[in-house]
Amino acid sequence: MTMRRGGAFVALLLTLFANTTPAAATDWTAEEMDALRSLWIGSLPPVPADPSNPVADDPRAVEFGHRLFFDTRLSANNAIACATCHKPELAFTDGKLVAEGIATATRNTPTLLGIAYSPWFFWDGRKDSLWSQALGPLENPVEHGMDRAGVVAVVKHDADYRRRYTDLFGALPEQSDAADLARAFANLGRAMAAYERKLVPGPSRFDRYVAATLKGELPEPEGRLTPDEIEGLRVFIADNKGQCMRCHNGPLLTDNSFHNIGSDIESVKEEEQGRFDGIRLALADEFNCLGSYSGVPVAACAELRFAKQSSEELLGAFKTPTLRGLAQTRPYMHRGQYSRLETAVRHYMAQPQSSIGKSELEPLALPQSIFDQIEAFLLTLDSPVAAPDELRMPPRGR
Numbered sequence: 001m002t003m004r005r006g007g008a009f010v011a012l013l014l015t016l017f018a019n020t021t022p023a024a025a026t027d028w029t030a031e032e033m034d035a036l037r038s039l040w041i042g043s044l045p046p047v048p049a050d051p052s053n054p055v056a057d058d059p060r061a062v063e064f065g066h067r068l069f070f071d072t073r074l075s076a077n078n079a080i081a082c083a084t085c086h087k088p089e090l091a092f093t094d095g096k097l098v099a100e101g102i103a104t105a106t107r108n109t110p111t112l113l114g115i116a117y118s119p120w121f122f123w124d125g126r127k128d129s130l131w132s133q134a135l136g137p138l139e140n141p142v143e144h145g146m147d148r149a150g151v152v153a154v155v156k157h158d159a160d161y162r163r164r165y166t167d168l169f170g171a172l173p174e175q176s177d178a179a180d181l182a183r184a185f186a187n188l189g190r191a192m193a194a195y196e197r198k199l200v201p202g203p204s205r206f207d208r209y210v211a212a213t214l215k216g217e218l219p220e221p222e223g224r225l226t227p228d229e230i231e232g233l234r235v236f237i238a239d240n241k242g243q244c245m246r247c248h249n250g251p252l253l254t255d256n257s258f259h260n261i262g263s264d265i266e267s268v269k270e271e272e273q274g275r276f277d278g279i280r281l282a283l284a285d286e287f288n289c290l291g292s293y294s295g296v297p298v299a300a301c302a303e304l305r306f307a308k309q310s311s312e313e314l315l316g317a318f319k320t321p322t323l324r325g326l327a328q329t330r331p332y333m334h335r336g337q338y339s340r341l342e343t344a345v346r347h348y349m350a351q352p353q354s355s356i357g358k359s360e361l362e363p364l365a366l367p368q369s370i371f372d373q374i375e376a377f378l379l380t381l382d383s384p385v386a387a388p389d390e391l392r393m394p395p396r397g398r
């Protein structure tokens with residue numbers, strides 16, 4: 001059922017402006033309308049609570065985390081901050097094939113748009129909380145190249161940081177007992193996570209289109225889709241066509257799960273097994289939900305405890321990325337193997353076999369030209385960060 005008002009008037013407009021078809025004139029079936037609503041940013045719930053992070057929504061932690069995120073002193077060469085690789089102007093990516101910190105990493109930098117909605121972090125999901133994720137790059141020799149003692153020392157020796165830390169978490173450890181140090185390090189991760197929770201996408205052109213269409217109205221100019229974009233959208237949501245929503249679903253266009261799509265992983269020197277290794281690493285992580293620094297009971301860790309392990313289907317599986325912000329997040333996929341969106345979308349046309357494990361993709365019987373329309377649709381999802389401007393810039397006074 002379509003909720004179209006003034007059909008005759010729309011039809012008249014259609015004939016008058018045939019090249020700029022007002023999109024509300026599209027006849028969507030009830031099922032398609034449900035799909036549109038499910039992808040719409042208006043269906044995004046509030047950022048989920050994180051019981052293992054008591055300061056997750058504390059504005060003081062957001063401010064402190066914002067500072068830490070942009071601080072190059074938290075690196076071995078004083079030149080690398082989180083924001084070096086997660087640049088706000090590139091939807092928190094870096095435009096590089098694979099990340100470059102102190103040295104060259106093996107994976108592409110993912111966007112942080114809507115990251116707080118994910119239960120797993122990194123392409124292989126080897127971290128199970130946003131705060132424990134933040135500790136990874138700090139101690140990674142090719143990224144920040146620090147150790148926890150060095151990171152905590154920076155905070156200790158900066159009067160402003162020291163005050164901010166103490167306000168939120170109490171005194172910093174004086175003698176560096178390993179467990180006290182780990183606790184302080186984890187707390188700094190919690191402050192950074194509070195900042196990252198603010199990086200929620202705002203409405204895109206697609207969302208304005210859906211908002212109007214759901215109301216049965218003609219979209220305003222900033223919510224119009226071209227006929228090609230509409231066709232791409234139709235194929236994207238159809239089970240018997242693009243099947244993209246098998247994995248790219250919900251308002252962030254990700255199921256937050258892991259799939260083998262036959263990505264090219266052969267040429268990586270190290271063994272790259274994707275989620276197969278990721279879940280093992282998550283279970284072994286001292287900062288995971290079950291560890292002594294999480295502060296939550298075992299019962300709160302069902303996601304980790306009952307996650308699928310050692311299963312063949314995890315081989316070569318990577319986390320489904322969000323598709324919001326694609327105009328800024330090139331190159332694409334976990335290894336940056338596609339420099340252009342066009343070639344990334346054509347991955348699904350080529351349907352390559354996986355070099356490890358088995359690809360889950362089903363053959364698609366679609367003409368080539370459809371892939372350009374899908375690409376056109378994907379670009380309508382380009383979403384600005386909904387956070388206040390100052391959170392998208394380096395903090396003042398630094």
Ligand code: HEC
Nearest residue numbers: 081082085099100101107108109110121122123134137143
């Ligand atoms: C040298 C570049 C670099 C730096 C510096 C860096 N990151 Fe990343 N970040 C990456 C790469 C590459 C990945 C994906 C790595 C992987 O999956 O193995 C990533 C992944 C992430 C993720 C997971 C995203 C997802 O979709 O699962 C988050 C969150 C994140 N980084 C936040 C941070 C924070 C916070 C800092 C600072 C403490 C930081 N990053 C520093 C490059 C960087």
Ligand code: HEC
Nearest residue numbers: 242244246247259263318319320321332333334344348360
């Ligand atoms: C079986 C699950 C699955 C299906 C179906 C699927 N995708 Fe993906 N998609 C993924 C995964 C997983 C990745 C990341 C793979 C990697 O990095 O190696 C991905 C990556 C992408 C990327 C790159 C995004 C980025 O930021 O790097 C685009 C674009 C994309 N998919 C579009 C589509 C389109 C269009 C369709 C439908 C024709 C589709 N996907 C169908 C799971 C899927």
